[in-house]
Amino acid sequence: METAAARQGLTAKPVLVVLTSHGTKGSTGEKTGYYLAEVTHPVAVLEAAGIPVEYASIQGGEPPVDGLDLTDATNARYWQNPAFRNAVSHTPRLADVDPSRYAAIFFAGGHGAIWDFPDSAAVQDATRQIYEAGGVVGAVCHGPAAFVNVKLSDGTYLVAGKRLSAFTDDEERAVQLAHVVPFLLASTLAARGALLEPAPDWTAKVVVDGRLVTGQNPQSATGVGEALRNLLLAQAGVDLTAMEKQA
Numbered sequence: 001m002e003t004a005a006a007r008q009g010l011t012a013k014p015v016l017v018v019l020t021s022h023g024t025k026g027s028t029g030e031k032t033g034y035y036l037a038e039v040t041h042p043v044a045v046l047e048a049a050g051i052p053v054e055y056a057s058i059q060g061g062e063p064p065v066d067g068l069d070l071t072d073a074t075n076a077r078y079w080q081n082p083a084f085r086n087a088v089s090h091t092p093r094l095a096d097v098d099p100s101r102y103a104a105i106f107f108a109g110g111h112g113a114i115w116d117f118p119d120s121a122a123v124q125d126a127t128r129q130i131y132e133a134g135g136v137v138g139a140v141c142h143g144p145a146a147f148v149n150v151k152l153s154d155g156t157y158l159v160a161g162k163r164l165s166a167f168t169d170d171e172e173r174a175v176q177l178a179h180v181v182p183f184l185l186a187s188t189l190a191a192r193g194a195l196l197e198p199a200p201d202w203t204a205k206v207v208v209d210g211r212l213v214t215g216q217n218p219q220s221a222t223g224v225g226e227a228l229r230n231l232l233l234a235q236a237g238v239d240l241t242a243m244e245k246q247a
Contacts, residue, residue, distance in 0.1 A: 022064070022115040026180040041222045144185065170201055
């Protein structure tokens with residue numbers, strides 16, 4: 001079925017979805033990785049609007065997956081889709097990807113992200129290039145760990161003075177991992193100058209500040225996808241009101 005975006009002539013660059021390659025929670029031995037619903041729910045929104053999606057991971061290949069809840073209908077639909085499974089099983093390394101090909105970059109969460117996103121030069125370079133080229137930058141839950149060390153060309157932190165949302169310190173304590181993760185995400189972002197807007201634990205919360213889109217937790221994944229979609233369609237000149245009427 002032709003989407004409203006396609007009817008209005010949208011020929012968008014893809015969104016690059018970045019997945020963690022880190023598979024264990026510190027010294028606990030517990031498995032982790034990218035959180036499946038934080039990929040499938042935003043991607044479902046983007047693809048329904050005719051916006052193409054591609055995938056990359058920090059180390060390439062098949063990244064570890066967490067939150068493999070197939071009672072979630074969206075998770076099940078994607079996990080049982082051979083094209084999706086092939087894409088997430090054969091990801092390129094982010095360092096080998098050309099950021100100029102993408103309209104947006106989106107960092108999925110999952111606890112693994114807090115270990116390998118922050119110090120990745122590829123994460124920092126791709127985020128800066130896409131943002132400074134006028135693209136959209138997004139993340140959900142632990143995905144904003146990607147932004148902890150991103151500096152713009154003027155030397156300032158990407159998040160400095162910007163409103164955003166991320167997995168809160170209270171939520172980290174609630175899952176009893178505050179002393180396992182290498183740092184508390186929300187506190188660290190605040191130390192970089194971010195203006196955190198927390199919601200109660202496990203409540204959907206999405207914050208949009210210009211071309212920066214962030215969500216607090218898995219409950220926010222669909223809303224982050226909707227915010228990314230709206231920004232990208234607006235940039236492409238799509239009439240969002242007309243699209244909603246035709247949907």
